[in-house]
Amino acid sequence: MTTIDTEALITAAEKTRRPRRDPLSRGVKVKETRADRVFVFAAYVLLTVFLLVVLLPLLNIVASSLSSPQAVSSGRVLFWPVDITFLGYQEALGNPAILRGFGNSVFYTVAGTLISIAGTVAIAYPLSRTQLFGRKAITAGVVFTMLFSGGVIPLYLVVQSLGLLDTRWAMLLPNAIGVWQVIIAIVFFRTSIPDEVYEAAQLDGASELRILWTVVLPLAKPLLAVVALMYAIMQWNSYFDALLYLRDADLQPLQLVLRGLLVLGDVGSGGDVTEQLRRREIADLLKYSTVVIATVPMLIAYPFVAKYFTKGIMIGAVKG
Template sequence: MKQGRKVKNTGIDRVFMFAVYALLLTFLAVVLLPLIYILSSSFSSPNAVSSGRVWLWPVDFTIRGYEVVLSDPQILGGFANSLFYTVLGTLVSVTLTIAIAYPLSRKGFYGRGVITSFIVYTMLFAGGIIPTYLVVQSLGLLDTRWAMILPQAIGVWQVIIARAYLRNSIPDSLYEAAELDGAGDLRILWSVVLPLAKPMIAVIALMYAIMQWNSYFDALLYLKSDDLYPLQLVLRNILVLNSPGNGMDAAAGIERRHLADLLKYSLIVVSTAPVLLIYPFVARHFTKGALIGAVKG
């Protein structure tokens, strides 16, 4: 038998691979072209953006949009608030999620099936906006920073992912060996579970961080003070306020509308840049954690 013999592709195989590559390139274009258009528009002049002359390359290159965005104290304050909500909220969410998922993943924990059923029930049947608002109000969290952290601190889907990962990825023999050495549950959690659960922690942290960074509806419901607004709500208000009013001069209204069109794209870039910069550092853990928790039965 000859070594290194190449397998010839038939005509059907070549057609199939051509169709696969064409489909993948189409998906890539659908995802990539809007991003390039947004980035190009953010570096174009207001008139070029409003007249629709921008496509895949900046027209009349300018950084005026970013100058306006980065010089606005409301935007800088909203950026700082979103960063605070995201960092602290992620720490709280990851801590509470592991505190729930760890005992539910242990086979010796009595009643874990019933508790898991109750947790899943809350995902299928939520209380709704008004009951949740009344709970937040009764706890005295309205118009406080905790209103942006505690109501969304625990996600059922994150708990399910963490429970499946801990149950399938850490063998019982490792728990038994730690118990024979005299380690208690807290010691096992700190010295055994957490070091082995870094991919899962990265998944949960990234999921919550993206959700918290893009969240504005909770702020719209619970916050009244402008100095507590997250970035997304600040951007929403700026875009609304940049719409020309009825009593505005026509020329000033047109100029402001053009600037609002430019700001829209600059604000999108500014608000999405932190997530895009963080993702490459956790992508490896994210993929590994998601696959391990899902593939093993």
């Protein structure tokens, strides 16, 4: 009588049940064609060009902000500081208009982003539910506003009639909701959160508001991070609304102050002739330093939402 090797049979059965791996997962190198190599080479060249286009001006600005006024005005600074000094940052951080504008920009960015996220979720979540009556018509109306708008003058008249001119609300409310962000949120709620989650919450007796707060929003962190980053960048870089609606210098954001430095050459007034000549001498240095100060907050904030932003890029691409 032949003996049966039980362990061998179990091992063989497990091998038959294992899914077959594709060659890439086994580490097998797939042979690239000539066309593939040409495409990869062209992609690397193109990406390198894009990187240089973005990186070199940034290096020039940073190097100029750390160089002496004489080196900057004579054009001797390229991508490395010449006669390193922090005079530009001392002048920028000692300028009341720049500090006030920076504080206003921080306030507008934080408050505006919170208002925009709340409004976007409040619009997108109901429109993502199939139970909402007339949701297709409402969605079409929302998309229509992205394609057609009344223009700057009607919007200015609306802001004026509401009494928002020369108030902080003029920077927070008129452009609080972005249609593109609403569409992204609708697609996320429809495709990334299974219907079974809603059904289970409803069986537990949860209301729609409780489902949104305790179930949907915790699962929508990638969406919230992407939308928050979009709104924050838009709000931080916004200066046209301030140019239209704000006349009070105490309410103007940093970008409007920076516009005055770059476009109008406004480096401040007052003081004797010697003080004015000194300000003119460091005018270019002050511009570069202010540009760096205006850029740093977004560079600092991005790493904290980068992981969610990477996930959010594929919002709605894969269902389930």
